[in-house]
Amino acid sequence: MLDVLENEAELKNLPFISCETCTSHGSPMNVYCFDCKMVICSSCVDQDHKSHKHSDVSKTSDDLREQLQKDLTSISSRKSNSLQLKEKVETDHKQFIKQIEESEKVVLNRCEDLKERVDRFKEMVLQEQAILKQQIIQDLDKRKREIESYVAVYNNYEECTRNLMERGSASDICLSFAKLHDRAIKLQQVHEPVADGMSLSVFNIRVGFALIGSSPLPVPLLS
Numbered sequence: 129m130l131d132v133l134e135n136e137a138e139l140k141n142l143p144f145i146s147c148e149t150c151t152s153h154g155s156p157m158n159v160y161c162f163d164c165k166m167v168i169c170s171s172c173v174d175q176d177h178k179s180h181k182h183s184d185v186s187k188t189s190d191d192l193r194e195q196l197q198k199d200l201t202s203i204s205s206r207k208s209n210s211l212q213l214k215e216k217v218e219t220d221h222k223q224f225i226k227q228i229e230e231s232e233k234v235v236l237n238r239c240e241d242l243k244e245r246v247d248r249f250k251e252m253v254l255q256e257q258a259i260l261k262q263q264i265i266q267d268l269d270k271r272k273r274e275i276e277s278y279v280a281v282y283n284n285y286e287e288c289t290r291n292l293m294e295r296g297s298a299s300d301i302c303l304s305f306a307k308l309h310d311r312a313i314k315l316q317q318v319h320e321p322v323a324d325g326m327s328l329s330v331f332n333i334r335v336g337f338a339l340i341g342s343s344p345l346p347v348p349l350l351s
């Protein structure tokens with residue numbers, strides 16, 4: 129293809145004979161030598177081209193003109209095909225640009241939509257967590273205060289019992305034994321609050337539900 133295009137320059141300098149008489153013999157140039165591809169005069173034929181294939185210029189030119197016309201028709205048809213093809217490529221180009229621009233718009237809209245969904249999801253989960261956080265912290269504080277009140281009761285019992293044992297006489301001990309011992313039995317029967325970490329496990333379960341269950345993110349598929 130490139131070779132063809134490069135050699136094209138040769139065609140632009142086709143010779144046009146200005147003098148129709150032979151410069152060597154002064155006779156009219158009316159013979160074409162096929163071997164040498166030259167136009168010559170009849171004296172030239174006798175001199176150098178006797179054994180060559182030659183013919184009358186005007187008769188040969190009619191034949192060649194016919195062939196040139198055939199070539200011209202064929203090339204013109206090719207040119208017309210090329211022009212049609214070019215038009216098709218240009219149409220494809222425009223169509224492709226339009227399609228790719230539409231596709232870009234779809235991608236941008238989709239991304240915008242996903243971003244909004246992610247933001248809404250984030251806000252919702254954080255809100256749920258904030259409510260849960262408040263509930264659980266209140267619950268833990270309540271438990272702490274409960275336990276502290278038990279500890280205060282135990283402290284009081286310890287102090288009274290130790291005080292009696294250290295300072296009390298034999299009669300004092302006998303007198304107060306029943307009261308202190310009954311108290312000890314009652315205290316041992318009390319159900320203490322158990323540190324079972326229940327609030328935290330409830331928290332984990334609820335957060336887990338929030339993440340799995342609430343408005344799952346759509347898979348970003350382009351259709």
Ligand SMILES: [Zn+2]
Pocket residue numbers: 150151152153154155168169170171172
């Ligand atoms: Zn001549």
Ligand SMILES: [Zn+2]
Pocket residue numbers: 161162163164165176177180
């Ligand atoms: Zn010749």
